Amino acid sequence: MSSASLDLVYPFARLPFAASAVIVGVLSVLYLAYQWALPKPLPGIPYNQNAVKTILGDTAEIQQIKKEGGRPRAWFNLQPVKHNSPLVQAFLAPLSKPVLILSDFRETQDILLRRGKEFDRGPRHVDNFSGIVPWHHIAMATQDPQFKANRELVKDLMTPHFLNTVSGPEIYNNAMNFIELWKLKAEVAGGRLFKAEDDLHTMTFDIIKVVALGEGDNQSMTALYTDLVRSTAANAQDASSAGQDEPFVFPENKPNAHGIQQEAVGAAASQPFPDLFHKINNRKPAMKEAYAAKFSMLDRQVSLGVQRMEAGAEVKSALDYMMQRELASAKKAGRAPVFNSPSMYDELYGYIGAGHETSSTSLQWGLKHLAADQRVQTTLRESLRAAYPGAVSEGRQPTFAEIIKTQVPYLDAVVEEILRVTGPVRTLFRTATVDTTILGHHVPKGTQIFLPITGPSFTAPAFAIEESLRSPSSQSHKNMRGTWDESDAANFVPERWLKAEGESSTQVFDSQAGPMLAFSVGIRGCFGRRLAYLQLRILMTLIVWNFEFGPLPEELNSFDAIDTLTTKPVKCFVRLAEAR
Numbered sequence: 090m091s092s093a094s095l096d097l098v099y100p101f102a103r104l105p106f107a108a109s110a111v112i113v114g115v116l117s118v119l120y121l122a123y124q125w126a127l128p129k130p131l132p133g134i135p136y137n138q139n140a141v142k143t144i145l146g147d148t149a150e151i152q153q154i155k156k157e158g159g160r161p162r163a164w165f166n167l168q169p170v171k172h173n174s175p176l177v178q179a180f181l182a183p184l185s186k187p188v189l190i191l192s193d194f195r196e197t198q199d200i201l202l203r204r205g206k207e208f209d210r211g212p213r214h215v216d217n218f219s220g221i222v223p224w225h226h227i228a229m230a231t232q233d234p235q236f237k238a239n240r241e242l243v244k245d246l247m248t249p250h251f252l253n254t255v256s257g258p259e260i261y262n263n264a265m266n267f268i269e270l271w272k273l274k275a276e277v278a279g280g281r282l283f284k285a286e287d288d289l290h291t292m293t294f295d296i297i298k299v300v301a302l303g304e305g306d307n308q309s310m311t312a313l314y315t316d317l318v319r320s321t322a323a324n325a326q327d328a329s330s331a332g333q334d335e336p337f338v339f340p341e342n343k344p345n346a347h348g349i350q351q352e353a354v355g356a357a358a359s360q361p362f363p364d365l366f367h368k369i370n371n372r373k374p375a376m377k378e379a380y381a382a383k384f385s386m387l388d389r390q391v392s393l394g395v396q397r398m399e400a401g402a403e404v405k406s407a408l409d410y411m412m413q414r415e416l417a418s419a420k421k422a423g424r425a426p427v428f429n430s431p432s433m434y435d436e437l438y439g440y441i442g443a444g445h446e447t448s449s450t451s452l453q454w455g456l457k458h459l460a461a462d463q464r465v466q467t468t469l470r471e472s473l474r475a476a477y478p479g480a481v482s483e484g485r486q487p488t489f490a491e492i493i494k495t496q497v498p499y500l501d502a503v504v505e506e507i508l509r510v511t512g513p514v515r516t517l518f519r520t521a522t523v524d525t526t527i528l529g530h531h532v533p534k535g536t537q538i539f540l541p542i543t544g545p546s547f548t549a550p551a552f553a554i555e556e557s558l559r560s561p562s563s564q565s566h567k568n569m570r571g572t573w574d575e576s577d578a579a580n581f582v583p584e585r586w587l588k589a590e591g592e593s594s595t596q597v598f599d600s601q602a603g604p605m606l607a608f609s610v611g612i613r614g615c616f617g618r619r620l621a622y623l624q625l626r627i628l629m630t631l632i633v634w635n636f637e638f639g640p641l642p643e644e645l646n647s648f649d650a651i652d653t654l655t656t657k658p659v660k661c662f663v664r665l666a667e668a669r
């Protein structure tokens with residue numbers, strides 16, 4: 090062998106023995122460290138083979154999706170389909186344990202509802218929220234004693250009394266402001282379509298803010314914006330100057346200062362280290378401004394609340410009720426009440442944040458479904474007309490009192506179907522708090538579990554699962570909900586939620602007709618579920634009562650989604666005509 094080829098084959102051959110030994114030693118340690126740092130799959134659970142060849146695991150692929158403008162959250166929900174398995178694993182951060190993705194209605198419901206001792210909110214989920222609202226109960230594990238204390242503070246806000254006397258009337262009043270805005274827009278746009286997202290977003294913000302904080306110095310942003318549209322209407326472009334499929338452009342409404350914090354929670358969700366993300370993001374000037382806006386709004390509103398309380402005014406906002414709760418707790422504990430505590434602030438702020446975007450997004454999806462499915466829209470309007478004969482004969486709107494006491498099964502079915510097919514939240518998160526088992530696989534304590542609530546067993550046929558692999562509690566609660574023909578589970582069919590009442594031909598709404606977890610279930614299920622339903626019922630009633638939603642051109646009718654805090658439509662346009 091020539092001296093040159095000897096160098097090539099044995100690069101250390103010419104080095105002194107000790108130096109070679111050190112280099113070989115260092116390389117071996119590096120190699121072992123690299124091997125140690127590679128993702129370690131849990132036995133028997135499918136995963137992407139390429140992910141275990143790099144310490145980045147699946148993050149490289151997820152970052153690439155982000156770079157290309159795709160949806161990392163959709164990636165998680167697609168993995169079970171890709172591996173044709175209800176349980177898969179993924180590797181989301183260097184040196185971290187695998188996370189599991191479970192795509193099965195029955196096991197998911199079982200974990201949420203009956204396995205609370207084994208699964209809780211985990212650090213990743215807590216970190217998503219605690220960077221923004223660390224003192225809101227959404228950012229706390231169930232075992233955290235502060236969780237109980239915070240829930241005590243907000244205890245009254247979903248009672249029938251609060252919903253019917255505070256939330257409901259405000260939803261109704263704000264809906265009427267909104268109807269006025271859209272009647273004006275329908276007239277100015279003359280049958281052309283226009284962008285709906287910002288109007289829905291503003292109206293739902295008006296609602297949740299006034300319910301949370303009371304009238305104080307709150308102004309309806311929708312009413313202010315209506316004045317702007319009216320004042321510019323005379324100079325607006327002539328609607329007939331362009332084709333009917335050309336969107337009509339109205340003046341922009343001012344975005345509220347708080348949206349950026351909701352977006353930050355959404356952005357953290359797909360970061361390898363949400364906690365670190367928030368630490369860096371919170372230093373940005375725009376975030377600092379948003380925090381300043383939050384504190385100045387809450388300082389002012391809490392001091393107005395204290396003034397109201399001292400003046401013996403009627404208790405009529407979430408803030409007022411929470412102050413009464415704090416007063417009672419302080420009295421019981423023999424201490425002075427604290428109305429500007431971090432819990433009071435973050436519970437109020439989180440109530441506004443959680444209640445705002447979820448409602449706005451659900452409405453946007455709802456109006457898209459109605460435009461795309463004219464049959465459903467017409468059936469819904471006919472059902473409403475039949476339910477409120479007095480309003481029809483007197484040519485008026487159904488009143489709030491009528492809406493809350495009248496059952497309209499088709500309306501409930503439409504709302505349920507919107508949330509089933511296009512809910513604003515598509516994945517839930519839990520962490521194993523003990524060593525346990527899912528579908529026969531060992532799951533070590535600390536493992537995070539992602540629980541998609543669309544896809545197989547929800548909006549696509551379920552994976553076949555041997556009954557003996559299910560948890561004992563799942564096996565003993567086999568038929569808790571009905572089933573339907575899985576081959577059309579992806580389609581928007583409100584009728585699947587209706588059933589005949591006894592022997593009669595009367596149709597009633599059956600909330601247990603089939604698999605659906607849009608609000609989740611169990612102790613950590615959606616706190617605002619009742620408010621959300623009330624809101625959707627009132628708003629859908631009044632909107633569909635007043636407007637027909639014309640069909641949209643193909644390119645604006647797509648159901649493509651983007652992820653912010655919620656999963657919302659990329660495009661939401663409407664073509665309005667006054668309903669006859």
Ligand code: HEM
Pocket residue numbers: 201226227228439440441443444445447448451508512513514517518606607608609610612613614615616617618620621
């Ligand atoms: C259509 C509207 C809504 C949908 C689909 C929805 C859905 C959800 C979902 C899926 C969760 C996660 C539950 C879990 O992890 O198990 C959640 C949690 C939560 N939601 Fe909603 N939500 C809606 C509206 C609201 C409203 C109006 C409020 C309050 C004003 C609200 C407040 C909350 C809170 C505070 C939590 C955290 C509960 C906890 O950590 O214990 N939501 N919601």
